Amino acid sequence: MPSIFSYLSAEVDWCEGNFEHSAIIAEYYNTISNAGFFILPPALLYLNRQYCQQCPLPMYFTSALLFCVGIFSTYFHMTLSYVGQLLDELSILWTLAVAYSFWYPQVYFPRCIKNRKHFLWLSGVITVVSTFMSFIKPALNAYMLNCIAFHFLYLTRKELKKCNNKRVHQIAKAMVMWWGLAITSWIGDKWLCGLWQMINFPYFHSFWHVLIATSLFYLFPLVIYFNVIYEMPSFKPKLEYWPSDSWPVRVPYVALEQSHKQC
Numbered sequence: 001m002p003s004i005f006s007y008l009s010a011e012v013d014w015c016e017g018n019f020e021h022s023a024i025i026a027e028y029y030n031t032i033s034n035a036g037f038f039i040l041p042p043a044l045l046y047l048n049r050q051y052c053q054q055c056p057l058p059m060y061f062t063s064a065l066l067f068c069v070g071i072f073s074t075y076f077h078m079t080l081s082y083v084g085q086l087l088d089e090l091s092i093l094w095t096l097a098v099a100y101s102f103w104y105p106q107v108y109f110p111r112c113i114k115n116r117k118h119f120l121w122l123s124g125v126i127t128v129v130s131t132f133m134s135f136i137k138p139a140l141n142a143y144m145l146n147c148i149a150f151h152f153l154y155l156t157r158k159e160l161k162k163c164n165n166k167r168v169h170q171i172a173k174a175m176v177m178w179w180g181l182a183i184t185s186w187i188g189d190k191w192l193c194g195l196w197q198m199i200n201f202p203y204f205h206s207f208w209h210v211l212i213a214t215s216l217f218y219l220f221p222l223v224i225y226f227n228v229i230y231e232m233p234s235f236k237p238k239l240e241y242w243p244s245d246s247w248p249v250r251v252p253y254v255a256l257e258q259s260h261k262q263c
């Protein structure tokens, strides 16, 4: 019986051919395309440094976990091992749990939850239970995790209805577009692999890595923006672009100004 650490012991195998470009890396392009998860955390911390000074804990925790997602996803695609698959999925689950615990707006808390401390406990219990359940059928975990994006889409829609800031709408549109392309690539790689192998282009899972990381570059400024609106009334958030507004490739971030409430 193969060990849970051995190469190719995972329940899933993505469309890209194994060991085609290297003897030690099972899926070469799926491995190197994780680079975005190593760039994202330091970029988030640097660009949103004013917010980070006010709320260091959520930012450092989430960034560290995103970095772990990068490490474990790289390890998974390099080995296609059972442990790699579980670490990849569990690191995503815990990153989502931590981000939700810190940033989920209080206005959407279930009625029985009175404050963020209670919400933290609730998320903690759900996450620990889900962690144990994820060992039952690891191949289903990724589908479950993808469903969380639909909840986030629903929240975004609700917030956009109340907000008339043009930049918020612009960034939300870009986030949804990149996520749409990402999820299409993820599903395409899983469901239409035969077709991609026939045309010799089985690389859609590596596109997923790049596209989902890109959508997270848009997601975090939005999450931070609404967190400032809801929970830091002495500051006014401003969405800006790095390096500047006029650049064709630009990254959004939140700057803080001392002021009163906005949308």
Ligand SMILES: CCCCCCCC/C=C\CCCCCCCC(=O)N[C@@H](CO)[C@H](O)/C=C/CCCCCCCCCCCCC
Pocket (backbone or CB within 6 Å): 069, 073, 076, 088, 092, 095, 096, 099, 100, 103, 104, 105, 142, 143, 145, 146, 148, 149, 152, 153, 175, 176, 179, 208, 209, 212, 215, 216, 219, 223
């Ligand atoms: C108040 C709400 C705050 C929400 C914060 C959201 C924080 C996002 C945190 C982590 C997402 C990382 C996802 C990267 C996955 C990379 C690893 C990977 O590719 N793993 C695959 C196997 O190699 C695996 O099959 C993928 C599993 C599915 C992951 C689903 C992630 C859901 C991400 C939700 C993000 C919403 C995007 C925007 C929606 C409009």
Ligand SMILES: [Ca+2]
Pocket (backbone or CB within 6 Å): 013, 014, 015, 016, 017, 018, 027
């Ligand atoms: Ca493969």
Ligand SMILES: [Zn+2]
Pocket (backbone or CB within 6 Å): 030, 073, 077, 205, 209
């Ligand atoms: Zn992957």
